[in-house]
Amino acid sequence: MALPFVTLGIDLGTTSVKAALLEAAPEHPSGFVVLASCARAARAEAAAESAAAGPQGREQDVSRIVQTLNECLAALPREQLRRVGGIGVSGQMHGVLFWKTGQGCEWTGDAASVFEPRAVSHLVTWQDGRCSSSFLASLPQPESHLSVATGFGCATIFWLLKNSPELLKSYDAAGTIQDYVVAMLCGLPRPVMSDQNAASWGYFNTRSQSWNTEILKASDFPVHLLPDIAEPGGVAGRTSHVWCEIPKGTPVGVALGDLQASVYSCMAQRTDAVLNISTSVQLAAPMPPGFQPAQTPDPAAPVAYFPYFDSTYLGVAASLNGGNVLAMFVHMLQQWTADLGLEVQESTVYSRMIQAAAQQRETCLTITPMVLGERHLPDQLASVTKISSSNLSLGHVTRALCRGIVQNLHSMLPFEQLKEWGVQRVMGSGSALSKNEVLKQEVQRAFPLPVSFGQDVDAALGAALVLLRRHLNQKEP
Structure with missing residues (x-):
């Protein structure tokens, strides 16, 4: 055999x-x-x-x-x-x-x-x-x-x-x-x-x-x-x-692009979108059959369209502000405690702030987390608004920061646009998302679709899978 x-x-x-x-x-x-x-x-x-x-x-x-x-x-x-x-x-x-x-x-x-x-x-x-x-x-x-x-x-x-x-x-x-x-x-x-x-x-x-x-x-x-x-x-x-x-x-x-191979490794159906939150953030969804992008570039557009497979395209919103912003916040808290003469491990700061935010389900505090700007808005900076005496706790601020990261992505590629493209499920992946329950909650809040967490994007797996499915003559997603 x-x-x-x-x-x-x-x-x-x-x-x-x-x-x-x-x-x-x-x-x-x-x-x-x-x-x-x-x-x-x-x-x-x-x-x-x-x-x-x-x-x-x-x-x-x-x-x-x-x-x-x-x-x-x-x-x-x-x-x-x-x-x-x-x-x-x-x-x-x-x-x-x-x-x-x-x-x-x-x-x-x-x-x-x-x-x-x-x-x-x-x-x-x-x-x-x-x-x-x-x-x-x-x-x-x-x-x-x-x-x-x-x-x-x-x-x-x-x-x-x-x-x-x-x-x-x-x-x-x-x-x-x-x-x-x-x-x-x-x-x-x-x-x-x-x-x-x-x-x-x-x-x-x-x-x-x-x-x-x-x-x-x-x-x-x-x-x-x-x-x-x-x-x-x-x-x-x-x-x-x-x-x-x-x-x-x-x-x-x-040879394939690592973006396309990574998305292919996660996308089980053509109606899936793939969300990856690691250092930065990417949300990619297959465009409807027959879609063709405009013939001239638009540097101010928050969504770019990249070739995928079988003459189709991926619509991709790529934010520069993701897990790196959370890392900056952790570093800031760690530095503040050091300035006060206290020693706190980075891992302890992270776990405590996520724990506090998990208990703080709602907040009026608003954080726009564009510390690094965005490709389509290079001059955009971060801001904090709606500050009050009742929302200055670690839980409020961490919840607002996680919400801000997801809302920034949603402003680039809204849930309504995904539905219009025929997306029925979001595949969530990435190191920042896998270890942050608050980010998961905010993703489900911003994108009210079934969300599947746990399968990380893997370009090597995707590259192998393309050849495997080609051999087996399976229909590609």
């Missing part, structure tokens, strides 16, 4: 790399089981290759990322790796690295061979801030519904074209870190990129599924560096070598 199908999912994140092995399990409610997984911190931060990038430059060492990936695979059971029938890859979006075609890596070892980067630049990540507002304003207007920001691949290439043209001349291929890994695994003559990652670079039209080639050529942009476009969920190629016991010839999926 043939063993159930196994897929490997990989996520190349900003700070860590994760790998997960999934096995088909028709008898299981989800249709799969996780056989094993491994996550490792990459610690790949590196000084910018161009001195002109200044302190705003954010780059990573590709060799360190690939080394961490190989370490993750080495930690997985060998007998399960030999059974892998498909590899799904996702990773941090927007970023860009460059390599020489045919020279981007070297394979070493025998049965458990690995690849090591060669003739490869640093990865300039999505966090890169070298493109100033004035520089971005000097760039041509894209033919796309998405704006171009610093840290976006095409903006970075424009900056290098002006400030480090010799670096660009050293390479003939470019992609995100996940596109690079797929190209190396398969020995691709040219990199391929899903529309999910292409849209994150800027200057990509999701309607025509094409780069803004003529606009870019008119500005002397090196369009030969732009990858070919392939469908997310499809196969980019097959492994050209045995890789950490995974057989040669194993299908490798077109």
Whole structure:
């Protein structure tokens, strides 16, 4: 009897790399089981290759990322790796690295061979801030519904074209870190990129599924560096070598964006929305079939539309203010007690304030928690209103802060809009939400739909699941 199908999912994140092995399990409610997984911190931060990038430059060492990936695979059971029938890859979006075609890596070892980067630049990540507002304003207007920001691949290439043209001349291929890994695994003559990652670079039209080639050529942009476009969920190629016991010839999926892979890992039905509250907050919902975004970008819009699967889009409200704001509040309380000559552990402060807020079900105190502004309202700041002598307790303030975080998200993507899109359930996930009963209560109050808590988003799982469902010919959510 043939063993159930196994897929490997990989996520190349900003700070860590994760790998997960999934096995088909028709008898299981989800249709799969996780056989094993491994996550490792990459610690790949590196000084910018161009001195002109200044302190705003954010780059990573590709060799360190690939080394961490190989370490993750080495930690997985060998007998399960030999059974892998498909590899799904996702990773941090927007970023860009460059390599020489045919020279981007070297394979070493025998049965458990690995690849090591060669003739490869640093990865300039999505966090890169070298493109100033004035520089971005000097760039041509894209033919796309998405704006171009610093840290976006095409903006970075424009900056290098002006400030480090010799670096660009050293390479003939470019992609995100996940596109690079797929190209190396398969020995691709040219990199391929899903529309999910292409849209994150800027200057990509999701309607025509094409780069803004003529606009870019008119500005002397090196369009030969732009990858070919392939469908997310499809196969980019097959492994050209045995890789950490995974057989040669194993299908490798077109690389996915980590946002889409994370949402896919949680979204059981097309009528689900996925809410993730960790450091920041994201609320994503599938758009109705046939939806097309406006053809021009609107930087002031609180909801952005990103390519998903099968020519559909995700409507995404992404708030910069989430668990990080709660962490700031905890730090402030801890600092105040230290100033008073008292020592209180951070964990104690957090647990006591949540306990106090859980007992304080209502408050008139209003906190607008935009300590970090928002992408669509960069100049917005936090405020506290309706202060009275009766609502200054720790319970009132913590309850108001948790409510404010959720209400801020609701103002960006209201419950009524979700209903209009056909959403029937919210899947709640994220570290800040999982350990905060008050945030859960406020989510249920703001979004009066069935809310399911407990399944965290996992891009590695999502990447593996896409390949697993493709193999089983299941209808994707």
